[in-house]
Amino acid sequence: MANPKYKKAPLVVIKRLTKYYRYLGDLSNTGIERVSSSYLSEKMGCTASQIRQDLNFFGGFGQQGYGYHVKQLSNAIGDILGLDRKYSVIILGAGYLGHALAKYSNFSKRGFVFTGIFDINPDLIGTKVGDLTVMHTDDLIDFCKSKKPDIAVFALPKTASPELAEQLVNLGIKGFWNFSHMDIQTSKNVPVENVHLSESLMTLAYRINNEEDEQ
């Protein structure tokens, strides 16, 4: 499944790749065709050396004396990240967070297509979220069997049952995007990307109290 053209990179590199991808998209939108590692490094607040090191890990995308071709590089990074295919995504939890994610158009632009949204709250079942209709969680298994989604989003406020993740993996879910408090663990080694909002906010609190006046 991995793009055999590129060797596997450490996660720190990948996280930075997603940032480069965003900046390159911005540059492309403003019509800029070429960019140097030093220009990008200044914009992004990192070292030019790091950018070149990161990119060179996957092969030579640049040209001496010229720099990098913005669109070409952007496409290459897209390929590395796996954005050259589509992902069917289901959302578990049709609260405000589920809504926010389902309606955020940037995701679909990158190939993430929301195909189902589920909840247990009877007031929500049948209501519309964009193009989708909220389904009952009882229908989740049947849905997965027939539609084979790739990614499951845990947008539930509280902890879901731990067995649910295991069940979903057996139904073919290949990755989890987890906004819930719960830790997701499955017998198969399926990747889980956690977005722990409280942890992010607490980090901000620390920084507010400890970074001021710093340059």
Next chain:
Amino acid sequence: MANPKYKKAPLVVIKRLTKYYRYLGDLSNTGIERVSSSYLSEKMGCTASQIRQDLNFFGGFGQQGYGYHVKQLSNAIGDILGLDRKYSVIILGAGYLGHALAKYSNFSKRGFVFTGIFDINPDLIGTKVGDLTVMHTDDLIDFCKSKKPDIAVFALPKTASPELAEQLVNLGIKGFWNFSHMDIQTSKNVPVENVHLSESLMTLAYRINNEEDEQ
């Protein structure tokens, strides 16, 4: 403003501290009084050595032969993170994301109190979000002058004006929690915690394609 009891730590350590805090809270809720670094490390999937190293950075919270007192340690970490005070938080953007954040009760439990929510959409002005009433962004400056909030959340779908952040800093905002695409830069060195959801989702895509079968 920083808690003078504790020296300033690298951000990687702080991020882990927030995780320890979460796990300790869980342990505390299930009535467990003491915990060892090795037990915690197994639960969390890290090394016991790292936990001890992290905690020892701030001083000796444990006791040889016994381990750590859960509540005591949790409180100490809370103090380090700055959760021993209250933060007044305003939300910019009353869409689904703004709603989700405002209504998430876990934040207020940790001292983050939402005091205002703003939008430019006339259909939203005056509507209720929990206890709050959505205000027009035109009223933002007056609000800040009188209420002096600490944290501003950028929950806008698109990019806001870059000058807005600068203006908010001059009005006393001490930190930003940024969900928008935009990079927030201000003349004063005010901390910005970014939650770039697309980057997180793209990382998941990479991992789906490159981690499978791994143990």
Next chain:
DNA sequence: TAGATTGTTAATCGATTAACAATC
């Protein structure tokens, strides 16, 4: 050609892990 900028190696820096003495 000269200038610019990459690709790439080597040096540095910081973070993680291992190990064990201290001590409850």
Next chain:
DNA sequence: TAGATTGTTAATCGATTAACAATC
């Protein structure tokens, strides 16, 4: 006391930066 587990130092590992030769 003996056992358990921290506190802490030293060793290892990995990531970042600096430097410069290669080359467009």
